[in-house]
Structures are given as structure tokens and as C-alpha cells.
Amino acid sequence: MEPAFYSSSAELVEGWEKLVSNGSSEADVCPYIQKLTADVISKTAFGSSYEGGQRIFQLQSEQAKLIVEVMPFLFIPGFRFLPTKKNRRIKEIGREIRGILRDMINKRENATKDGEAHKDDLLGMLLESNRKVNQENDNSKWSGMTIEDIIEECKLFYIAGQDTTSSLLVWTMVALSMHPEWQAQAREEVLRVFGTDKPNFEGLDQLKIVTMIFYEVLRLYPLFAIVLRYCNKETKLGNFTLPPGVEIALPIIVVHHDQAIWGKDAEDINPKRFSEGISKATNNQVSFFPFGWGPRICLGQKFGIIEAKLAMAMILQRFSFELSPTYVHAPYSVATLQPQHGAQIILHKL
Ligand code: HEM
Numbered sequence: 001m002e003p004a005f006y007s008s009s010a011e012l013v014e015g016w017e018k019l020v021s022n023g024s025s026e027a028d029v030c031p032y033i034q035k036l037t038a039d040v041i042s043k044t045a046f047g048s049s050y051e052g053g054q055r056i057f058q059l060q061s062e063q064a065k066l067i068v069e070v071m072p073f074l075f076i077p078g079f080r081f082l083p084t085k086k087n088r089r090i091k092e093i094g095r096e097i098r099g100i101l102r103d104m105i106n107k108r109e110n111a112t113k114d115g116e117a118h119k120d121d122l123l124g125m126l127l128e129s130n131r132k133v134n135q136e137n138d139n140s141k142w143s144g145m146t147i148e149d150i151i152e153e154c155k156l157f158y159i160a161g162q163d164t165t166s167s168l169l170v171w172t173m174v175a176l177s178m179h180p181e182w183q184a185q186a187r188e189e190v191l192r193v194f195g196t197d198k199p200n201f202e203g204l205d206q207l208k209i210v211t212m213i214f215y216e217v218l219r220l221y222p223l224f225a226i227v228l229r230y231c232n233k234e235t236k237l238g239n240f241t242l243p244p245g246v247e248i249a250l251p252i253i254v255v256h257h258d259q260a261i262w263g264k265d266a267e268d269i270n271p272k273r274f275s276e277g278i279s280k281a282t283n284n285q286v287s288f289f290p291f292g293w294g295p296r297i298c299l300g301q302k303f304g305i306i307e308a309k310l311a312m313a314m315i316l317q318r319f320s321f322e323l324s325p326t327y328v329h330a331p332y333s334v335a336t337l338q339p340q341h342g343a344q345i346i347l348h349k350l
Contacts (some may be wrong), residue, residue, distance in 0.1 A: 004043040009311040013318050018041045020349045028342035034166045041161035045122035064094045064335035101151045107321045126150050161334045164223050170343050171221040175269050177323040185209050187316040199313040212271040218290035223336040225253040227292045230288040261287045320348045
């Protein structure tokens with residue numbers, strides 16, 4: 001993982017170094033950071049480079065935008081089955097993504113048969129564990145995952161592993177631009193731990209201020225505004241009894257902004273509230289859950305935080321940054337919480 005995190009972050013900062021060759025330059029950082037996290041997930045999950053997965057990312061983001069557009073009509077029973085232009089495009093995209101992934105899996109299986117494939121990425125591990133389960137059962141009865149299951153897992157990793165970490169990094173750059181005093185503290189910490197050397201995993205563990213800033217950014221801008229739960233059986237929730245079949249929305253964004261929990265400055269950026277860790281900041285209540293909670297909690301939270309820390313450390317080592325006057329603060333939710341009009345930031349070479 002470390003080489004993929006490092007090489008993709010190095011590519012990002014090298015690109016920005018060219019951009020600021022005259023000292024300073026303005027850019028919407030979103031596409032650069034999206035490319036970084038797309039590259040990392042492509043390499044670690046599928047062993048392919050960004051170009052290999054580029055079509056899947058394009059299709060998934062088009063699909064997410066269309067889904068947000070049709071959402072207001074979903075209360076009409078059967079609406080999603082109507083052959084409207086948008087519904088047809090959503091289905092078409094789904095078919096194209098499944099086709100690309102099926103092709104990727106077939107190629108990998110053929111390469112494995114020829115003894116060529118590597119097994120240390122997610123796709124390799126899924127196929128290998130599937131092969132073992134079936135061998136243990138003498139291939140008599142199919143008991144592993146089906147190709148369709150594997151396709152669904154791959155789709156989930158593409159969407160869960162890319163948009164999330166990129167949004168965290170983008171919001172962190174926006175927050176640190178709004179609060180240069182925290183940007184200075186974060187840079188001081190990074191330079192104290194790494195100097196101008198290449199960051200390593202052990203050092204990333206020592207970045208306490210950067211971690212506090214990430215938590216505060218995830219509190220104010222939780223990438224998923226809500227998570228959903230479905231009651232399989234009658235469930236007691238406080239004074240309520242919920243019958244089976246009921247779906248519950250847990251509004252992360254509302255809890256994270258609640259003044260009764262976080263105090264009068266709930267709307268302000270104050271990383272200090274996490275200086276003694278999450279349990280102290282929340283009084284041991286479940287009031288901070290940007291990665292969800294319970295058995296379905298995010299599988300990639302450590303992955304995402306380490307990836308973001310490494311990228312942020314490399315950015316802080318090389319640049320200072322501030323918001324451009326053209327930036328408009330408008331968080332909106334398309335699959336994840338994103339700045340609606342981009343994140344225009346002025347980068348200065350250090
Ligand atoms: C800062 C980054 C991230 C945030 C804020 C985040 C947040 C979340 C949330 C809120 C959920 C739903 C949990 C629930 O329903 O309780 C989730 C699920 C998931 N995430 Fe993440 N995520 C992040 C990064 C990642 C990364 C980098 C990966 C993969 C490498 C990943 C893989 C997954 C997977 C596979 C699930 C589904 C787990 C399941 O249903 O059992 N996430 N994430």
C-alpha cells in the first residue's frame with residue numbers, strides 16, 4: 001500500500017510544483033485530488049493504474065449525479081422502473097460498469113491460469129479466496145462468491161474508496177485555508193516529524209494535530225450526511241418500538257452540528273475539541289460517527305486516514321495555501337458531501 005500512497009501523492013505535488021513554478025498559482029484542487037485517490041484505489045484494489053479505472057470513475061460520478069436528480073421523484077411508487085431518459089441512462093451506466101469489471105475479472109482469471117497474475121490486490125485476493133473455498137469443497141458445489149458478487153464488491157470499493165478520501169482532503173484544504181493558524185500548526189508538526197524527507201508510516205502515527213484537524217473536518221463535513229439501517233425484526237429504540245421492515249435514517253450531519261452535544265461553537269472549526277481523543281470530545285457518547293457505526297462500520301477508515309495523512313503531509317511540506325476570492329462556500333451532497341462550485345485555492349511555493 002505504502003508505495004501506491006506515496007507514488008500517487010508524489011505525482012500530485014509534482015504537478016502542483018509545475019503549476020506554481022512562478023511562485024503562486026490558483027487552481028480548483030478537486031480534480032487533482034480526485035485523480036490522486038482514484039489512482040490509489042485503482043492500484044491497491046485492482047493493480048491497475050488510474051487510466052485503467054478512469055472510465056469506471058467517470059461513469060460512477062455521472063450515475064451519482066443522475067441519482068441525486070431523480071431522488072425527489074422516488075416517492076412515486078414504481079418511478080424507478082419508468083423508462084425516462086435519466087432512468088434509462090442510470091441503467092445503461094450500470095450495465096457498462098458491470099461489463100468493464102467482468103472483462104477485468106476474466107482477464108485476471110486467464111492470467112492466473114497462465115501463472116502470470118499477482119494476488120496482492122483486492123481483486124486478486126477475492127479471486128484467490130474464492131478459488132480456495134471451492135477447492136476445499138472439491139468444486140462439487142459452488143460455495144464461494146459468484147462473479148456477480150465479486151463485481152458488486154469491486155463497484156463498492158471503487159465508490160467507497162475514492163470519493164470519500166478525496167472529499168476529506170478537499171474539505172481539509174478549504175478548512176486550513178480559512179484558518180491559517182491551524183495550517184501553520186499542522187505544517188510545523190509535519191516539518192518537526194519528517195523535515196523535508198519522504199513521510200513514512202511510523203511518522204504518520206505521530207501527527208496528532210493533523211489527526212485532530214481531520215476529525216474536526218469530518219465532524220463539520222461528514223462525507224455521508226446520513227446512514228441507513230433496516231429493521232429485520234421488531235426493535236426497541238428508546239421509547240419507540242419499530243416493526244420489522246422499517247428503515248431508519250441516522251442523520252450524521254445533524255448530530256455532528258448539534259449545539260447540545262458540541263456546545264455553542266458547534267458550527268465553528270475548532271480541532272482543539274479532539275485534543276484528548278474522540279471519547280473525551282464526545283463524553284463517551286455515539287455522537288461522532290463519520291465512518292458509520294456497528295457491524296457495518298466503514299471497512300476502509302484506516303486506509304482512508306493514512307492515505308489522507310500522507311498526501312496532506314506532502315502538501316504541507318511544499319505549499320502554503322489560501323482561498324481564492326472566486327471560491328463560494330456551498331457544501332452539497334452527491335453521493336458524498338462536496339463543494340458545489342469547486343475548491344478554488346491559491347497555492348504558494350514554500
Ligand atoms: C475518510 C474516508 C472515509 C469515510 C468518511 C467513510 C465513511 C463510510 C461510511 C459512513 C460508511 C457506511 C457505514 C455504515 O453504514 O455504518 C462506509 C462504508 C464502507 N466503506 Fe468507507 N469511508 C471512507 C473511506 C473508505 C475507503 C478508503 C474505503 C476502501 C478502501 C472504504 C470502504 C468502505 C466499505 C467497503 C464500506 C461498506 C462496509 C459494509 O457495508 O460492511 N471507505 N464508509
